[in-house]
Amino acid sequence: MTTSTQTTPVKWEDDVLVLLDQTRLPVETIYLQLTTAEQVWGSIRRLEVRGAPAIGMAAAYGLYLGIRGSEVQTYEQFWQELNSQADYLGTSRPTAVNLFWALDRIKARVQQNSALPVDELKKAVLDEALAIQKEDAEVCRTIGEHLLTLLQDGMGVLTHCNPGALATAAYGTATAPFYLAKERGWDLKVYADETRPVLQGARLTAYELQQAGIDVTLICDNMAAMVMSQGKVQAVVVGTDRVAANGDVANKIGTYGVAVLAKAHGIPFYVAAPLSSVDLATATGAEIPIEERPAEEITHGLGKQVAPDDIKVYNPAFDVTPAQYITAIVTETGIFKPEEIAKSKQ
Numbered sequence: 530m531t532t533s534t535q536t537t538p539v540k541w542e543d544d545v546l547v548l549l550d551q552t553r554l555p556v557e558t559i560y561l562q563l564t565t566a567e568q569v570w571g572s573i574r575r576l577e578v579r580g581a582p583a584i585g586m587a588a589a590y591g592l593y594l595g596i597r598g599s600e601v602q603t604y605e606q607f608w609q610e611l612n613s614q615a616d617y618l619g620t621s622r623p624t625a626v627n628l629f630w631a632l633d634r635i636k637a638r639v640q641q642n643s644a645l646p647v648d649e650l651k652k653a654v655l656d657e658a659l660a661i662q663k664e665d666a667e668v669c670r671t672i673g674e675h676l677l678t679l680l681q682d683g684m685g686v687l688t689h690c691n692p693g694a695l696a697t698a699a700y701g702t703a704t705a706p707f708y709l710a711k712e713r714g715w716d717l718k719v720y721a722d723e724t725r726p727v728l729q730g731a732r733l734t735a736y737e738l739q740q741a742g743i744d745v746t747l748i749c750d751n752m753a754a755m756v757m758s759q760g761k762v763q764a765v766v767v768g769t770d771r772v773a774a775n776g777d778v779a780n781k782i783g784t785y786g787v788a789v790l791a792k793a794h795g796i797p798f799y800v801a802a803p804l805s806s807v808d809l810a811t812a813t814g815a816e817i818p819i820e821e822r823p824a825e826e827i828t829h830g831l832g833k834q835v836a837p838d839d840i841k842v843y844n845p846a847f848d849v850t851p852a853q854y855i856t857a858i859v860t861e862t863g864i865f866k867p868e869e870i871a872k873s874k875q
Protein backbone atom coordinates (compact mmCIF):
# COMPACT_ATOMS: atom_id res chain seq x y z
CA MET A 530 0.00 0.00 0.00
CA THR A 531 2.85 2.41 0.80
CA THR A 532 4.41 3.95 -2.26
CA SER A 533 8.10 3.18 -2.61
CA THR A 534 9.06 6.85 -2.39
CA GLN A 535 7.87 7.14 1.21
CA THR A 536 10.22 6.76 4.13
CA THR A 537 9.02 4.57 7.00
CA PRO A 538 9.82 6.06 10.43
CA VAL A 539 8.82 3.06 12.59
CA LYS A 540 9.49 -0.62 11.86
CA TRP A 541 9.19 -3.82 13.85
CA GLU A 542 11.94 -6.13 12.57
CA ASP A 543 13.40 -9.29 14.08
CA ASP A 544 11.90 -8.57 17.52
CA VAL A 545 13.49 -5.12 17.59
CA LEU A 546 11.92 -1.67 17.21
CA VAL A 547 13.72 0.15 14.42
CA LEU A 548 13.30 3.94 14.31
CA LEU A 549 14.56 6.33 11.69
CA ASP A 550 16.37 8.99 13.74
CA GLN A 551 14.51 12.13 12.66
CA THR A 552 16.89 14.41 14.53
CA ARG A 553 19.58 13.55 11.95
CA LEU A 554 17.52 14.17 8.80
CA PRO A 555 17.95 15.36 6.13
CA VAL A 556 21.73 15.04 6.30
CA GLU A 557 22.07 11.52 7.69
CA THR A 558 19.86 8.45 7.45
CA ILE A 559 20.46 6.58 10.70
CA TYR A 560 18.30 3.77 12.03
CA LEU A 561 18.14 3.15 15.79
CA GLN A 562 17.59 -0.35 17.18
CA LEU A 563 15.54 -0.27 20.38
CA THR A 564 14.99 -3.17 22.76
CA THR A 565 13.74 -1.54 25.98
CA ALA A 566 10.86 0.70 27.04
CA GLU A 567 13.41 3.13 28.46
CA GLN A 568 15.05 3.52 25.06
CA VAL A 569 11.64 4.14 23.47
CA TRP A 570 10.80 6.76 26.12
CA GLY A 571 14.08 8.55 25.34
CA SER A 572 13.55 8.41 21.58
CA ILE A 573 10.10 9.95 21.91
CA ARG A 574 11.34 12.66 24.29
CA ARG A 575 14.33 13.56 22.08
CA LEU A 576 12.10 13.69 18.92
CA GLU A 577 14.02 10.84 17.28
CA VAL A 578 10.51 9.60 16.60
CA ARG A 579 7.88 12.31 16.47
CA GLY A 580 4.53 13.18 14.94
CA ALA A 581 1.38 12.18 16.77
CA PRO A 582 0.58 8.84 15.06
CA ALA A 583 4.24 7.74 15.01
CA ILE A 584 4.58 8.54 18.72
CA GLY A 585 1.55 6.31 19.37
CA MET A 586 3.03 3.49 17.29
CA ALA A 587 6.41 3.73 18.99
CA ALA A 588 4.83 3.76 22.44
CA ALA A 589 2.77 0.69 21.56
CA TYR A 590 5.91 -1.24 20.62
CA GLY A 591 7.62 0.25 23.68
CA LEU A 592 4.91 -1.23 25.87
CA TYR A 593 5.60 -4.64 24.42
CA LEU A 594 9.34 -4.19 24.95
CA GLY A 595 8.57 -3.21 28.54
CA ILE A 596 6.60 -6.36 29.38
CA ARG A 597 8.05 -9.04 27.15
CA GLY A 598 10.79 -10.04 29.58
CA SER A 599 8.56 -9.86 32.64
CA GLU A 600 8.51 -13.03 34.74
CA VAL A 601 5.10 -12.44 36.31
CA GLN A 602 2.82 -15.47 36.46
CA THR A 603 -0.75 -14.28 37.03
CA TYR A 604 -3.07 -11.99 35.10
CA GLU A 605 -3.24 -9.60 38.07
CA GLN A 606 0.54 -9.31 38.17
CA PHE A 607 0.70 -8.88 34.41
CA TRP A 608 -1.99 -6.19 34.48
CA GLN A 609 -0.12 -4.30 37.18
CA GLU A 610 3.15 -4.48 35.23
CA LEU A 611 1.42 -3.43 31.99
CA ASN A 612 -0.12 -0.39 33.68
CA SER A 613 3.15 0.58 35.28
CA GLN A 614 4.96 0.47 31.91
CA ALA A 615 2.11 2.33 30.17
CA ASP A 616 2.13 5.06 32.83
CA TYR A 617 5.87 5.42 32.38
CA LEU A 618 5.70 5.67 28.57
CA GLY A 619 2.87 8.17 28.94
CA THR A 620 5.26 10.61 30.62
CA SER A 621 7.44 10.91 27.51
CA ARG A 622 5.45 13.72 25.86
CA PRO A 623 2.13 15.29 26.93
CA THR A 624 0.34 16.87 23.97
CA ALA A 625 -0.25 14.25 21.28
CA VAL A 626 -3.23 12.25 22.49
CA ASN A 627 -2.31 9.41 20.13
CA LEU A 628 0.30 8.33 22.67
CA PHE A 629 -2.35 7.72 25.34
CA TRP A 630 -4.84 6.38 22.80
CA ALA A 631 -2.39 3.67 21.69
CA LEU A 632 -1.48 2.67 25.25
CA ASP A 633 -5.17 2.55 26.25
CA ARG A 634 -6.02 0.48 23.19
CA ILE A 635 -3.45 -2.14 24.16
CA LYS A 636 -4.67 -2.19 27.75
CA ALA A 637 -8.23 -2.74 26.51
CA ARG A 638 -7.08 -5.66 24.35
CA VAL A 639 -5.41 -7.26 27.38
CA GLN A 640 -8.50 -6.75 29.53
CA GLN A 641 -10.66 -8.39 26.88
CA ASN A 642 -8.36 -11.42 26.95
CA SER A 643 -7.81 -11.71 30.68
CA ALA A 644 -8.40 -15.47 30.64
CA LEU A 645 -5.31 -16.08 28.49
CA PRO A 646 -1.97 -17.20 29.97
CA VAL A 647 0.68 -14.52 30.39
CA ASP A 648 2.72 -15.61 27.35
CA GLU A 649 -0.33 -15.20 25.13
CA LEU A 650 -1.15 -11.84 26.68
CA LYS A 651 2.34 -10.69 25.75
CA LYS A 652 1.74 -11.83 22.19
CA ALA A 653 -1.59 -9.96 22.18
CA VAL A 654 0.24 -6.76 23.13
CA LEU A 655 2.58 -7.10 20.17
CA ASP A 656 -0.29 -8.03 17.84
CA GLU A 657 -2.16 -4.90 18.86
CA ALA A 658 0.89 -2.72 18.28
CA LEU A 659 1.28 -4.21 14.80
CA ALA A 660 -2.44 -3.64 14.13
CA ILE A 661 -2.19 0.00 15.18
CA GLN A 662 0.61 0.55 12.66
CA LYS A 663 -1.16 -1.30 9.84
CA GLU A 664 -4.41 0.59 10.39
CA ASP A 665 -2.66 3.96 10.49
CA ALA A 666 -1.52 3.63 6.88
CA GLU A 667 -5.10 2.91 5.80
CA VAL A 668 -6.46 5.77 7.93
CA CYS A 669 -4.02 8.25 6.43
CA ARG A 670 -4.79 7.21 2.87
CA THR A 671 -8.51 7.64 3.54
CA ILE A 672 -7.94 11.09 5.05
CA GLY A 673 -6.02 11.94 1.89
CA GLU A 674 -8.94 10.82 -0.31
CA HIS A 675 -11.31 13.11 1.63
CA LEU A 676 -8.90 16.04 1.53
CA LEU A 677 -8.42 15.66 -2.19
CA THR A 678 -12.12 16.45 -2.70
CA LEU A 679 -11.41 19.88 -1.17
CA LEU A 680 -8.45 20.63 -3.45
CA GLN A 681 -8.03 21.08 -7.19
CA ASP A 682 -5.31 20.34 -9.69
CA GLY A 683 -2.96 23.32 -9.97
CA MET A 684 -3.56 24.70 -6.47
CA GLY A 685 -0.91 26.05 -4.12
CA VAL A 686 -1.20 24.49 -0.66
CA LEU A 687 0.63 25.61 2.45
CA THR A 688 1.48 23.25 5.31
CA HIS A 689 3.21 23.66 8.66
CA CYS A 690 5.57 21.36 10.56
CA ASN A 691 5.68 17.72 9.43
CA PRO A 692 2.31 16.00 9.25
CA GLY A 693 3.94 13.66 6.74
CA ALA A 694 4.85 10.05 6.11
CA LEU A 695 7.61 10.59 8.67
CA ALA A 696 4.92 11.25 11.30
CA THR A 697 2.76 8.23 10.47
CA ALA A 698 2.80 4.66 9.13
CA ALA A 699 2.46 6.02 5.57
CA TYR A 700 1.21 9.01 3.55
CA GLY A 701 1.07 11.37 6.51
CA THR A 702 -2.16 13.06 7.54
CA ALA A 703 -2.05 16.54 5.98
CA THR A 704 0.43 15.39 3.34
CA ALA A 705 -1.68 12.41 2.25
CA PRO A 706 -3.48 14.42 -0.48
CA PHE A 707 -0.10 15.48 -1.86
CA TYR A 708 0.95 11.85 -2.33
CA LEU A 709 -2.43 10.92 -3.80
CA ALA A 710 -2.40 13.95 -6.10
CA LYS A 711 0.99 12.84 -7.35
CA GLU A 712 -0.35 9.33 -8.03
CA ARG A 713 -3.13 10.95 -10.11
CA GLY A 714 -0.85 13.20 -12.08
CA TRP A 715 -2.09 16.40 -10.48
CA ASP A 716 0.20 19.39 -10.17
CA LEU A 717 -0.12 20.69 -6.59
CA LYS A 718 2.42 23.25 -5.46
CA VAL A 719 3.20 22.72 -1.80
CA TYR A 720 4.64 25.49 0.38
CA ALA A 721 6.31 24.09 3.51
CA ASP A 722 6.84 26.42 6.48
CA GLU A 723 10.27 25.76 7.95
CA THR A 724 8.63 25.58 11.41
CA ARG A 725 10.89 26.99 14.06
CA PRO A 726 12.34 26.15 16.48
CA VAL A 727 13.45 22.65 15.46
CA LEU A 728 12.60 23.01 11.78
CA GLN A 729 10.48 19.93 11.14
CA GLY A 730 9.12 21.67 8.04
CA ALA A 731 12.57 22.27 6.57
CA ARG A 732 14.28 19.12 7.75
CA LEU A 733 11.41 16.67 7.34
CA THR A 734 8.53 17.92 5.15
CA ALA A 735 10.76 19.49 2.51
CA TYR A 736 12.91 16.34 2.58
CA GLU A 737 10.18 13.72 2.32
CA LEU A 738 8.16 15.55 -0.35
CA GLN A 739 11.27 16.21 -2.42
CA GLN A 740 12.21 12.52 -2.12
CA ALA A 741 8.73 11.65 -3.42
CA GLY A 742 9.04 13.97 -6.40
CA ILE A 743 6.32 16.32 -5.13
CA ASP A 744 6.60 20.01 -6.03
CA VAL A 745 7.59 21.59 -2.70
CA THR A 746 8.91 25.05 -1.92
CA LEU A 747 10.42 25.81 1.48
CA ILE A 748 9.61 29.16 3.13
CA CYS A 749 10.52 30.69 6.47
CA ASP A 750 7.61 30.90 8.89
CA ASN A 751 7.47 34.67 8.61
CA MET A 752 6.92 34.48 4.83
CA ALA A 753 3.47 32.87 5.00
CA ALA A 754 1.62 36.23 4.95
CA MET A 755 3.57 37.39 1.89
CA VAL A 756 3.00 34.12 0.04
CA MET A 757 -0.73 34.31 0.78
CA SER A 758 -0.99 37.95 -0.25
CA GLN A 759 0.70 37.10 -3.54
CA GLY A 760 -2.04 34.58 -4.33
CA LYS A 761 0.33 31.63 -4.34
CA VAL A 762 -1.75 29.60 -1.87
CA GLN A 763 -5.39 28.52 -2.26
CA ALA A 764 -5.60 26.25 0.78
CA VAL A 765 -3.80 25.45 4.04
CA VAL A 766 -3.66 21.87 5.32
CA VAL A 767 -2.07 21.05 8.68
CA GLY A 768 -1.92 18.09 11.02
CA THR A 769 -2.80 17.97 14.68
CA ASP A 770 -1.67 16.46 17.94
CA ARG A 771 -5.06 16.72 19.61
CA VAL A 772 -8.53 17.95 18.69
CA ALA A 773 -10.75 18.99 21.60
CA ALA A 774 -14.50 18.32 21.71
CA ASN A 775 -15.33 21.91 20.72
CA GLY A 776 -13.16 21.72 17.59
CA ASP A 777 -10.14 23.62 18.95
CA VAL A 778 -6.95 22.10 17.55
CA ALA A 779 -3.48 21.76 19.08
CA ASN A 780 -0.67 21.59 16.55
CA LYS A 781 2.96 22.65 16.22
CA ILE A 782 3.72 26.14 17.46
CA GLY A 783 2.94 28.70 14.77
CA THR A 784 -0.15 26.94 13.45
CA TYR A 785 -2.46 29.44 15.15
CA GLY A 786 -0.74 32.32 13.38
CA VAL A 787 -1.06 30.56 10.02
CA ALA A 788 -4.79 30.05 10.66
CA VAL A 789 -5.31 33.73 11.45
CA LEU A 790 -3.43 34.68 8.28
CA ALA A 791 -5.50 32.25 6.21
CA LYS A 792 -8.73 33.76 7.53
CA ALA A 793 -7.46 37.29 6.81
CA HIS A 794 -6.77 36.26 3.20
CA GLY A 795 -10.00 34.26 2.72
CA ILE A 796 -8.07 31.01 2.32
CA PRO A 797 -9.64 27.78 3.66
CA PHE A 798 -7.79 26.22 6.60
CA TYR A 799 -8.12 22.43 6.87
CA VAL A 800 -6.95 20.16 9.68
CA ALA A 801 -6.17 16.50 8.94
CA ALA A 802 -6.95 14.45 12.04
CA PRO A 803 -7.08 10.70 12.44
CA LEU A 804 -9.71 9.71 15.00
CA SER A 805 -6.81 8.70 17.24
CA SER A 806 -6.10 12.45 17.55
CA VAL A 807 -9.71 13.42 18.35
CA ASP A 808 -10.09 13.67 22.11
CA LEU A 809 -13.72 14.19 23.05
CA ALA A 810 -12.80 13.84 26.72
CA THR A 811 -11.05 17.21 26.50
CA ALA A 812 -13.75 19.86 26.30
CA THR A 813 -11.79 22.79 24.85
CA GLY A 814 -8.33 23.67 23.64
CA ALA A 815 -7.62 25.44 26.92
CA GLU A 816 -7.45 22.03 28.60
CA ILE A 817 -4.93 20.51 26.20
CA PRO A 818 -1.56 20.11 27.93
CA ILE A 819 1.03 22.08 25.99
CA GLU A 820 4.57 20.74 26.10
CA GLU A 821 7.36 23.18 26.90
CA ARG A 822 10.71 22.14 25.52
CA PRO A 823 14.30 22.96 26.52
CA ALA A 824 15.61 26.50 26.00
CA GLU A 825 18.54 25.10 23.98
CA GLU A 826 16.18 24.34 21.08
CA ILE A 827 15.95 28.12 20.62
CA THR A 828 19.28 29.38 21.92
CA HIS A 829 21.28 26.69 20.07
CA GLY A 830 18.68 25.83 17.44
CA LEU A 831 20.96 24.76 14.64
CA GLY A 832 23.78 23.41 16.77
CA LYS A 833 25.22 26.90 16.98
CA GLN A 834 24.65 29.45 19.72
CA VAL A 835 22.29 32.13 18.39
CA ALA A 836 21.28 33.89 21.63
CA PRO A 837 23.12 35.34 24.63
CA ASP A 838 24.16 33.15 27.53
CA ASP A 839 21.53 32.88 30.29
CA ILE A 840 18.77 34.57 28.26
CA LYS A 841 15.23 33.86 29.50
CA VAL A 842 13.42 31.61 27.01
CA TYR A 843 9.81 30.53 26.54
CA ASN A 844 9.53 27.48 24.28
CA PRO A 845 6.01 26.03 23.97
CA ALA A 846 6.09 23.28 21.33
CA PHE A 847 2.42 23.64 20.38
CA ASP A 848 -0.33 26.20 20.19
CA VAL A 849 -4.10 25.92 20.04
CA THR A 850 -6.00 27.17 17.01
CA PRO A 851 -9.53 28.17 18.06
CA ALA A 852 -12.29 26.40 16.13
CA GLN A 853 -13.49 29.68 14.59
CA TYR A 854 -10.39 29.80 12.36
CA ILE A 855 -10.82 26.26 11.04
CA THR A 856 -12.79 25.64 7.85
CA ALA A 857 -13.02 21.87 8.32
CA ILE A 858 -11.46 18.95 10.17
CA VAL A 859 -10.90 15.92 7.98
CA THR A 860 -10.81 12.47 9.56
CA GLU A 861 -10.98 8.97 8.09
CA THR A 862 -14.76 9.12 8.62
CA GLY A 863 -15.28 12.29 6.59
CA ILE A 864 -15.18 16.08 6.55
CA PHE A 865 -16.53 17.90 9.59
CA LYS A 866 -17.14 21.45 10.71
CA PRO A 867 -15.01 21.91 13.83
CA GLU A 868 -18.03 22.40 16.08
CA GLU A 869 -19.41 19.08 14.81
CA ILE A 870 -16.24 17.05 15.36
CA ALA A 871 -18.04 14.72 17.82
CA LYS A 872 -19.97 13.33 14.83
CA SER A 873 -16.69 11.96 13.44
CA LYS A 874 -16.72 9.26 16.10
CA GLN A 875 -20.41 8.30 15.86
Ligand SMILES: CSC[C@H]1O[C@H](OP(=O)(O)O)[C@H](O)[C@@H]1O
Nearest residue numbers: 579580581692696768769780781
Ligand atom coordinates in the same frame (compact mmCIF):
# COMPACT_ATOMS: atom_id res chain seq x y z
C1 LIG B 1 0.47 14.23 11.88
S1 LIG B 1 1.58 14.58 13.12
C2 LIG B 1 0.96 15.96 13.99
C3 LIG B 1 1.96 16.80 14.46
O1 LIG B 1 3.10 16.26 15.11
C4 LIG B 1 4.06 17.28 15.12
O2 LIG B 1 4.63 17.50 16.36
P1 LIG B 1 6.07 16.91 16.80
O3 LIG B 1 6.97 16.92 15.63
O4 LIG B 1 6.53 17.84 17.89
O5 LIG B 1 5.80 15.53 17.34
C5 LIG B 1 3.37 18.49 14.59
O6 LIG B 1 2.61 19.20 15.49
C6 LIG B 1 2.53 17.84 13.53
O7 LIG B 1 1.66 18.64 12.87
